[in-house]
Amino acid sequence: MQSNTPTPAAQPSAAKSVSVARRVAAVSWKPALFAVLMWVSAAAGEIPIPGTPVPITLQTFVVMLAGLMLTWRQAGAAVAAYLAAGAAGLPVFAGGASTMALVGPSAGFLLGFLPGVVVIALIKGKTGAHGAKATFLAALRYFAAAFLGGVVVVYAFGFLVQSALTGAPIAVVAIASMGFVIGDVVKAAVASLVAAGLAKLR
Template sequence: MQTSHTAAPTASTVSFIRRIALVSWKPVLFAVLLWLSAAAGEIPIPGTPVPITLQTFVVMLAGLMLPWRQAGSALALYIAAGAIGLPVFAGGASTMALVGPSAGFIFGFLPGVVAIALLRGKADTTSTARTALTAARYLFAAIIGGVAVVYMFGFLVQSALTGAPITAVALASMGFVAGDAVKAVVAALAATGLTKLSR
């Protein structure tokens, strides 16, 4: 009798741990991908202190491929890693990036990825027309969450920290916007293709 009592909690503990592992591996994977995309290199843009990286592309993919809670968890984990001093942000930066000119973009990743995940809708790749519609919805979600939301936060914080008018910040960032629009197209097509392959 004593053995069955001890076996039951052990089985439920193992089951609980397994459920936690199944739910958390994807957010951890995307948090690592965000770090790798920042560590892979950056391209400076003249007139702005914020470099181009592949981070927004990874944010878009996370929003398009994960449920909103997992996508949000991935970004929260990434931001928390930088906040505690790990060099996960562009240029190997950590905590100070969260109070610098790019802070708004970093913090904007979190609501941006949640917006993407909520707006993308349900994938349907059962026909060519439905696959195209899914890709269009994915592109719309990536543009709204990965560009509009992220840049809204980025422009506001950068303008507040630098004292530059928000219009000047926006004009200096047009190179980023164009690049991120291209990333949105690639992310939407990639996510649609991966969804089709997984069915």
């Protein structure tokens, strides 16, 4: 008669598989959450800016938070999943757009999210100490990281691609986008304060 009792060798193997599955789930839920938040922020509405075909959304704010609160691998995975969903035809971009947005005027900004969020995550530093002073210094570091990655890097991609697609000089594109830049500097400040506060709670 055969026994259904697992052999001693099979038991560690099964336990190892369960452990790996748990680690994968623990690591992957955060990127999935931020990918969904990027879609929600695009679907929540957009504010048009005269003189430019690219609307204002809360996407850059979510990108900044992702970079400040996740590792660079997790943050990059979140943005990559979001872009892949749009490339596959899902209406996850502003205005319910999908694939065509990646070849339109806003393509550079969307593609710039990926290197931008990685830069934020890599240069944000760590918050180990507690107290008001440590939180304030962390918020300053976070703001610098969010500004460099979420504004400088993203807009560099956005300006270059939009200029190439429209034929307008980069200076003209940049001037027309100043409303975005000012708004995203404010978003960087808010995101840094939120992330520093949440880091303190953790």
